[in-house]
Amino acid sequence: MELMPALLFLQSMLAATWRMATPIIYAAVGEVFTERSGVLNIGLEGIMLIGAFAGYSVAYETGNLVLGLLAALVSGLLSGLIFAIFTVSVKANQIVVGAAFNMIGMGLSAFLYRTIYSQSGRVLSLQPFRPLDIPGLSDIPFLGEVLFRHNIMVYGTVVLVVLAAFVLYRTAFGLSLRSVGEHPKAADTTGINVPATRYVGVLIGAVLAALGGASLTLAYSDQFVEGIVTGRGFIALAVVVFGAWSPWGAFWASLLFGSFYALQLRLQAMPEVLIPYQFLQALPYLATLVVLISLTRRARAPRALGVPYP
Amino acid sequence: MEDYLVRMENIYKSFPGGVQANRGITLEVRPGEIHCLLGENGAGKTVLMSILYGLYKPDSGTIYYKGKKLDIHSTKDAIANRIGMVHQHFMLVPTLTVAENVVLGQYPAWKVINDMDKVHERIRAMSDEFGLDVDPAKIVQDLSVGEQQRVEILKALYHGADLLILDEPTAVLTPQESEHLLKFLRDLANRGLTIIFITHKLEEVMQVSDRVTVLRDGKVVGTVNTSDTNPRELARMMVGREVLMELKKAQTEPGKVIFLVRNLRVKDARGLEVVRGVSFEVREREVLGIAGVSGNGQTELALALAGLIEGEFDEMRLDGQLITKRDLQRLHRLGMAHIPEDRQKMGLILPFSVAENFVLKTYRDEPFARRGFLRFDAIRDYTRSQVSKFSIRVGDIEEEIAHLSGGNQQKVVVARELDRQPRFLLVNQPTRGIDIGATEFVRQQILAERDAGAAILLISADLEEIFALSDRILVMFEGRFMGEVPPDPALIEQVGLMMAGKTVQVSD
Numbered sequence: 058m059e060l061m062p063a064l065l066f067l068q069s070m071l072a073a074t075w076r077m078a079t080p081i082i083y084a085a086v087g088e089v090f091t092e093r094s095g096v097l098n099i100g101l102e103g104i105m106l107i108g109a110f111a112g113y114s115v116a117y118e119t120g121n122l123v124l125g126l127l128a129a130l131v132s133g134l135l136s137g138l139i140f141a142i143f144t145v146s147v148k149a150n151q152i153v154v155g156a157a158f159n160m161i162g163m164g165l166s167a168f169l170y171r172t173i174y175s176q177s178g179r180v181l182s183l184q185p186f187r188p189l190d191i192p193g194l195s196d197i198p199f200l201g202e203v204l205f206r207h208n209i210m211v212y213g214t215v216v217l218v219v220l221a222a223f224v225l226y227r228t229a230f231g232l233s234l235r236s237v238g239e240h241p242k243a244a245d246t247t248g249i250n251v252p253a254t255r256y257v258g259v260l261i262g263a264v265l266a267a268l269g270g271a272s273l274t275l276a277y278s279d280q281f282v283e284g285i286v287t288g289r290g291f292i293a294l295a296v297v298v299f300g301a302w303s304p305w306g307a308f309w310a311s312l313l314f315g316s317f318y319a320l321q322l323r324l325q326a327m328p329e330v331l332i333p334y335q336f337l338q339a340l341p342y343l344a345t346l347v348v349l350i351s352l353t354r355r356a357r358a359p360r361a362l363g364v365p366y367p
Numbered sequence: 368m369e370d371y372l373v374r375m376e377n378i379y380k381s382f383p384g385g386v387q388a389n390r391g392i393t394l395e396v397r398p399g400e401i402h403c404l405l406g407e408n409g410a411g412k413t414v415l416m417s418i419l420y421g422l423y424k425p426d427s428g429t430i431y432y433k434g435k436k437l438d439i440h441s442t443k444d445a446i447a448n449r450i451g452m453v454h455q456h457f458m459l460v461p462t463l464t465v466a467e468n469v470v471l472g473q474y475p476a477w478k479v480i481n482d483m484d485k486v487h488e489r490i491r492a493m494s495d496e497f498g499l500d501v502d503p504a505k506i507v508q509d510l511s512v513g514e515q516q517r518v519e520i521l522k523a524l525y526h527g528a529d530l531l532i533l534d535e536p537t538a539v540l541t542p543q544e545s546e547h548l549l550k551f552l553r554d555l556a557n558r559g560l561t562i563i564f565i566t567h568k569l570e571e572v573m574q575v576s577d578r579v580t581v582l583r584d585g586k587v588v589g590t591v592n593t594s595d596t597n598p599r600e601l602a603r604m605m606v607g608r609e610v611l612m613e614l615k616k617a618q619t620e621p622g623k624v625i626f627l628v629r630n631l632r633v634k635d636a637r638g639l640e641v642v643r644g645v646s647f648e649v650r651e652r653e654v655l656g657i658a659g660v661s662g663n664g665q666t667e668l669a670l671a672l673a674g675l676i677e678g679e680f681d682e683m684r685l686d687g688q689l690i691t692k693r694d695l696q697r698l699h700r701l702g703m704a705h706i707p708e709d710r711q712k713m714g715l716i717l718p719f720s721v722a723e724n725f726v727l728k729t730y731r732d733e734p735f736a737r738r739g740f741l742r743f744d745a746i747r748d749y750t751r752s753q754v755s756k757f758s759i760r761v762g763d764i765e766e767e768i769a770h771l772s773g774g775n776q777q778k779v780v781v782a783r784e785l786d787r788q789p790r791f792l793l794v795n796q797p798t799r800g801i802d803i804g805a806t807e808f809v810r811q812q813i814l815a816e817r818d819a820g821a822a823i824l825l826i827s828a829d830l831e832e833i834f835a836l837s838d839r840i841l842v843m844f845e846g847r848f849m850g851e852v853p854p855d856p857a858l859i860e861q862v863g864l865m866m867a868g869k870t871v872q873v874s875d
């Protein structure tokens with residue numbers, strides 16, 4: 058009976074791990090596509106913020122969460138399109154454009170939020186996605202709580218990763234995408250449309266980043282807060298590297314971050330832990346980087362990453 | 368009208384920066400023939416073929432193919448019209464398998480790739496049928512250049528080709544591999560394929576082709592039947608003057624030992640020992656040639672001597688000074704110059720300009736820099752003089768060196784290294800991919816360095832080159848020396864046997 062509190066602690070931590078990892082999984086898996094096509098989008102943070110706000114705003118006004126997700130998707134498409142026009146067609150420096158996206162995302166979402174909501178005096182919370190208990194499975198002791206009592210955005214990550222790995226490694230499009238990131242000229246000589254392929258890579262990445270952002274406002278919490286993404290976009294960038302540019306790698310690396318985040322939340326809630334909460338909040342970011350750096354196999358980035366073509 | 372498969376009519380193509388690569392070229396190729404395209408570095412061969420393959424758009428001109436006017440907007444159109452091309456610089460994705468490279472770009476994007484077994488099957492069947500020895504499951508970056516070349520050819524054939532363009536396919540091959548390739552091309556032609564073949568080697572032209580078109584400065588000099596011509600005439604057409612096919616080599620007396628190494632062992636990237644304990648010395652006013660089929664450790668030998676990879680040795684001396692560890696700056700100061708084998712990867716920085724590449728090793732020194740500032744006038748003047756001395760074809764010396772033709776890129780490295788008046792010159796495959804005029808010039812320069820007192824180590828898979836330049840010849844096989852031979856033309860056959868690993872007594 059002595060074990061029970063420890064087990065309960067573990068159970069709630071593991072369940073929280075997956076929830077915490079969810080927004081990062083979306084963004085990181087998307088960025089895998091972008092980077093595999095040879096484009097580096099460091100603007101994830103900004104695009105996530107835009108998605109978070111667009112999703113929240115539409116869901117709040119219409120009372121329909123699905124419409125909210127759709128709005129986030131459209132905001133991702135538009136962001137991705139603009140990013141691709143600048144980086145693929147105009148061949149502007151990808152770092153600069155990405156940095157601009159982060160600033161625009163931050164500014165735009167904060168500005169809109171303030172003008173429309175923060176002073177409106179309305180109740181700003183919405184009814185987020187509820188946990189969907191899987192019948193039967195959710196009653197299994199321990200595992201039921203950890204795996205089968207989540208909301209749809211959390212379950213969605215597994216579908217996403219399976220699908221992403223399939224598209225990347227089993228379809229002609231995936232093959233083209235990977236070749237364009239490695240040796241665009243060779244891809245060109247086989248008749249592949251290099252810019253078009255990169256557009257698609259960027260769009261996939263931006264849409265998934267926006268959905269990841271929306272999962273924060275529509276599932277993880279129940280309203281928008283300025284800067285709600287709090288660096289998850291940057292963690293997603295690191296996760297892509299440590300996940301060796303593969304969807305499953307990104308998935309596991311995101312979960313690692315999620316576990317530190319969950320641990321940190323639990324520790325904050327414990328009165329006997331005397332560490333200032335600011336340090337605890339920094340813990341998941343630091344710990345993830347330390348663990349990933351020390352564990353990382355030597356994976357190589359796509360050879361043409363960040364290089365415009367032709 | 369029907370006596371040709373392709374007719375390229377009045378093709379013009381120029382590039383930003385003012386290079387006119389093609390100036391009204393008309394080329395006719397008959398069905399089933401092997402048509403050689405010959406011309407100096409930068410004559411416009413690659414550009415012309417890239418136009419036919421849909422990589423470049425001509426400024427003006429028309430292409431007729433199989434009796435009809437052909438509009439090619441992209442390589443997709445070329446492939447759809449059964450035109451295949453093997454590029455001068457391979458166009459394979461190194462991280463993919465052979466089979467993936469072969470099917471790349473051939474399916475609609477949404478297709479699920481679930482027939483890889485069949486693709487492997489078909490590649491194996493084709494590989495057997497044509498005797499290409501290609502394994503579809505291998506990752507391309509693990510293949511030797513020769514194998515990659517065969518993959519490129521198989522790729523073109525797999526897509527279905529009635530016209531196959533090969534851009535300097537033999538430049539990177541060993542003599543044996545080249546021989547095999549030429550036979551193979553003849554086979555293909557006998558099966559009805561039409562082949563356009565670019566090369567700088569006149570023997571190959573004479574051996575394999577039916578007709579030859581010679582280009583110079585973006586124009587056609589003429590088209591001749593191979594049976595009506597000879598290497599001397601072709602050389603004259605190419606260069607526009609009489610070319611010395613034989614070098615004058617003065618007798619010299621070797622002086623003191625400049626470079627020496629004892630028991631050198633080097634591992635390759637996979638950790639296998641590929642240089643297994645070699646010792647030699649090179650003297651003043653001497654060219655020591657190292658012959659051997661490429662892939663017998665020469666690459667690693669050169670890299671280790673140049674200080675670019677680690678090697679173990681009992682002793683190494685340069686100009687009397689003991690070398691103990693890898694220190695490129697010191698080797699450079701002691702007077703070592705190195706013309707590397709893979710010039711695109713090692714000798715040049717492709718996104719840099721021609722001028723910047725010329726001073727890559729000397730930009731810190733007078734007169735190119737003063738008090739830490741670069742002096743652009745000096746750099747430009749120097750570059751201009753070198754460009755004209757080595758007749759390097761370049762529109763503007765501020766242009767990215769990546770835009771130069773393959774052979775002209777090589778000339779830049781050769782010119783830069785030779786100009787430093789080295790004590791010890793390490794040369795690996797100095798004339799691979801360079802046209803005959805430039806080859807003649809580079810070889811003369813190497814001999815001039817020798818006569819001026821340099822010690823020269825020449826590594827080459829080209830036996831003719833080894834015999835023409837060397838004072839002594841060491842034959843390398845599987846990381847060891849099989850023996851030493853004097854450069855007596857009568858011994859070429861013996862050297863060939865030694866290169867294949869046979870122990871041969873050389874009687875003096």
Ligand SMILES: Nc1ncnc2c1ncn2[C@@H]1O[C@H](COP(=O)(O)OP(=O)(O)OP(=O)(O)O)[C@@H](O)[C@H]1O
Pocket residue numbers: 382383384386387388406407408409410411412413414415455760761762770771772773774775800802
């Ligand atoms: N993309 C490019 N931009 C600018 N100039 C170019 C470009 N491609 C080729 N050129 C120029 O066009 C000329 C012809 O080049 P091309 O590659 O056809 O020569 P080549 O006959 O194939 O020579 P080599 O035997 O050295 O391969 C050269 O002067 C080269 O510098």
Ligand SMILES: [Mg+2]
Pocket residue numbers: 412413414455534772773774
């Ligand atoms: Mg060429």
